[in-house]
Every structure is written in structure tokens, then in C-alpha cells.
Amino acid sequence: MAHDKDARTSTDTLSVNLGPRSYDILVGENLLETAGTHIRPLLAQPRVVVITDANVAQHCLPALETALGRAGIIHDSIVLPAGEHTKDLAHLGDLTDRLLDSRVERATTLIALGGGVIGDITGFAAAILLRGLDFIHIPTTLLAQVDSSVGGKTGVNTRHGKNLLGAFHQPRLVLADVGTLETLDRRHFLAGYAETVKYGLLGDAQFFSWLETTGADLCAGDRAAQRHAVLTCCAAKASIVAEDERESGRRQLLNLGHTFGHALEAQTGFTGALLHGEAVAIGMVLAFELSVRLGLCPPNDAERARRHLAERGLPMSLAELSGPAWTADDLFAHMLHDKKARDGRPTLVLVRGIGQAFTTRDVHAETIRALLDDALIG
Numbered sequence: 399m400a401h402d403k404d405a406r407t408s409t410d411t412l413s414v415n416l417g418p419r420s421y422d423i424l425v426g427e428n429l430l431e432t433a434g435t436h437i438r439p440l441l442a443q444p445r446v447v448v449i450t451d452a453n454v455a456q457h458c459l460p461a462l463e464t465a466l467g468r469a470g471i472i473h474d475s476i477v478l479p480a481g482e483h484t485k486d487l488a489h490l491g492d493l494t495d496r497l498l499d500s501r502v503e504r505a506t507t508l509i510a511l512g513g514g515v516i517g518d519i520t521g522f523a524a525a526i527l528l529r530g531l532d533f534i535h536i537p538t539t540l541l542a543q544v545d546s547s548v549g550g551k552t553g554v555n556t557r558h559g560k561n562l563l564g565a566f567h568q569p570r571l572v573l574a575d576v577g578t579l580e581t582l583d584r585r586h587f588l589a590g591y592a593e594t595v596k597y598g599l600l601g602d603a604q605f606f607s608w609l610e611t612t613g614a615d616l617c618a619g620d621r622a623a624q625r626h627a628v629l630t631c632c633a634a635k636a637s638i639v640a641e642d643e644r645e646s647g648r649r650q651l652l653n654l655g656h657t658f659g660h661a662l663e664a665q666t667g668f669t670g671a672l673l674h675g676e677a678v679a680i681g682m683v684l685a686f687e688l689s690v691r692l693g694l695c696p697p698n699d700a701e702r703a704r705r706h707l708a709e710r711g712l713p714m715s716l717a718e719l720s721g722p723a724w725t726a727d728d729l730f731a732h733m734l735h736d737k738k739a740r741d742g743r744p745t746l747v748l749v750r751g752i753g754q755a756f757t758t759r760d761v762h763a764e765t766i767r768a769l770l771d772d773a774l775i776g
């Protein structure tokens with residue numbers, strides 16, 4: 399993986415090496431304002447359609463439209479409602495119809511301007527429309543900058559669960575401008591911070607230690623710290639995706655906390671009562687706790703992980719979230735609906751310590767249920 403730094407603009411460039419589907423990730427500031435110059439050389443025709451949501455449109459769309467206009471790129475914009483409920487078949491159908499109404503052609507490029515929701519639905523629309531359009535992602539949430547904009551997983555939710563319809567479709571470019579994070583609300587910022595911490599916990603103990611000392615500044619708006627974190631996470635993801643694009647091996651490690659997390663999100667009915675990153679934070683703590691119970695992980699490492707996430711303000715207690723209605727059986731049933739479950743067993747990412755994740759399907763259902771039971775009691 400190549401990494402270049404442009405000293406004048408303080409922009410870092412990483413590449414995701416996937417042969418003919420390789421692409422760059424630019425990490426820096428003021429990338430919205432300079433987007434046109436980065437995007438223009440990649441376009442098969444000087445026309446793009448920007449897809450965004452109502453919140454992001456307010457904060458980021460004018461600057462992007464100006465930049466596209468300055469670079470001589472013809473552009474339309476489609477503004478979707480904000481929130482996870484937009485990531486469904488109804489909105490996908492509406493989006494693809496509106497794109498067809500606007501007479502997109504095979505050579506038209508879509509731009510996803512927004513967080514993980516906009517990235518996932520736009521990427522999926524790009525994958526299926528006219529059998530495949532190019533798309534570019536300009537992630538505007540911390541979660542999307544450190545994780546979801548890289549790697550080409552696209553899709554929508556169905557009533558059966560999250561991301562059950564989708565495709566692998568890599569973007570042509572990712573522009574991660576940390577300046578856009580300034581307007582992100584605290585709760586969504588922290589949810590993205592959980593995914594940031596995930597990269598330390600799964601494979602980079604040094605990065606986790608750095609977060610222990612710098613995380614407070616990063617969350618308080620320190621842009622240099624944010625750039626370093628985005629760059630570190632994107633470099634890790636780029637390397638993993640280049641090795642295992644379709645998640646048959648090492649890429650599964652990125653699901654640390656996700657099997658538990660998806661079960662929690664499903665239990666809340668994807669209402670937004672629990673954000674994806676919040677669910678992942680609790681899921682990572684459960685994965686560490688399970689690893690300790692199985693004698694795999696030193697208790698002190700689990701405590702460090704839990705303490706760091708809690709200190710930053712992420713929800714930790716399943717008991718507080720759940721109310722009386724949730725049962726371990728319900729949560730376990732959701733875990734079995736996860737895409738990665740096989741032969742009635744969930745695939746879990748467990749740890750031998752901070753930075754040492756591995757996958758397994760060898761944990762007995764009873765052990766998982768007992769863990770969930772205890773977590774629900776608090």
C-alpha cells in the first residue's frame with residue numbers, strides 16, 4: 399500500500415490495491431473545496447449526480463457544488479431523508495427511479511456525500527444501476543471516514559436484518575475531509591469513535607495506546623489527531639481489503655463487536671435507539687468479556703478496552719439499555735440471523751488480548767447465552 403504526503407496541502411494519499419479496481423483515499427482538510435480537481439480526472443464524462451441527506455446537504459453540499467462547478471463538472475443533487483431508515487428498498491427504488499429520471503448514463507459518476515447510510519445506499523445504487531456506474535465517496539461522519547467508505551461493501555437493510563441486500567462495489571475515490579466532522583453531533587461522533595477504537599483492539603495495540611492518551615483531544619476536535627486516526631484506520635482497512643476483498647478470511651476481523659452489535663440493533667428494530675457504533679462498542683466489550691471467560695484474554699486488557707470506551711462516553715451497560723423485555727434467547731436468535739452465521743452457529747471475533755483478534759465458530763451456545771444473561775442483569 400502506497401502512502402504519499404503532500405506537504406503544501408497537508409493531504410495524505412493512500413491507495414487500496416485491487417488491480418483494475420484500485421483507488422486512492424485522500425485524507426486531509428479543505429478537500430470539499432478542492433474536490434473538483436481530484437474528481438475531474440476520474441470521470442468518463444464531465445457529469446456527476448451527488449446523493450446526500452438533508453443534514454449533510456445543509457452543511458457540505460454548497461461547498462461541493464461550488465467545487466464541482468469550478469472544475470467544469472455538470473452536477474445534479476438528490477437529497478434523501480437523514481437516518482438509518484433511509485437505507486431500505488423503498489428509498490433505494492425511489493433513488494434509482496430519480497437517477498433514471500435524470501437520464502444518467504453508464505459514464506455518469508455518482509457521488510455519495512454523507513455518512514455510512516448515504517455511502518451504503520448510493521454505492522448499492524451505483525452497483526445495480528445500468529449494471530454498474532462509478533461512484534465516489536466523500537464521507538462526512540467519523541464512522542464513514544475511518545471505516546465504511548473504504549472497502550466497497552454496499553447495501554440496504556430489510557425487515558430480516560441489516561445489510562442483507564447488497565453488493566461489493568468499490569468506489570473510484572474516497573475524499574475524507576476531517577473539517578466536515580465539525581458539524582457532526584456528539585452522539586454520532588462518538589459512535590464513529592467506537593469504530594476507530596475497533597482498529598486498535600483488533601490488530602494494533604500501539605494505536606489503541608495512542609488513543610488512550612490522545613482520544614480525549616481527538617473527540618474534542620483536534621484535527622491533527624483526527625487526521626492521524628482516519629489515516630491509521632484507512633491504512634489498516636486498505637491492507638485488509640487488498641488481501642481479502644470478499645471477506646473470506648482476514649476481513650472478518652473487522653467484525654469485532656459486530657455479531658453482538660447487530661443483535662442489539664435488531665432487538666431495537668433499527669429504530670436509532672442504539673446507533674450502529676454504539677452497538678459495536680457494547681459488542682466489543684462483550685467479545686472481550688467472552689474471551690476472558692474462555693481463558694483466552696487477560697482480564698486487564700478487557701478492562702482497558704471497557705474503560706476507554708466508557709471514559710469517552712459510549713454506552714456500556716446492556717442492562718440500562720434493554721429494559722425488562724429483552725432476553726438472552728432473543729439476542730442469541732438475532733446472532734444466528736447474522737450473515738456470517740453458519741450451521742446454526744454465530745461466527746464470533748474474539749481476542750487473545752488488545753490487538754490480537756481472531757475468528758471462531760467454536761463457542762457453545764450455552765456459553766454465549768450465559769454471557770448475555772449476565773450482561774442483561776448488569
Ligand SMILES: NC(=O)c1ccc[n+]([C@@H]2O[C@H](COP(=O)([O-])OP(=O)(O)OC[C@H]3O[C@@H](n4cnc5c(N)ncnc54)[C@H](O)[C@@H]3O)[C@@H](O)[C@H]2O)c1
Nearest residue numbers: 453480481513514515516538539541542546551578581582
Ligand atoms: N459499508 C460498510 O463497510 C459499513 C461499515 C460500517 C457501517 N456501515 C453502515 O454505516 C451506517 C452508519 O453510518 P453513520 O454513522 O455515518 O450514519 P449516517 O450516515 O446516518 O450519519 C449519521 C447522522 O449524521 C448526519 N451527518 C452526517 N455527516 C454530517 C456532518 N458532517 N455534519 C452534520 N451531520 C452529519 C447524518 O445526516 C445522520 O443524521 C450504518 O447503516 C452501518 O450499517 C457500513
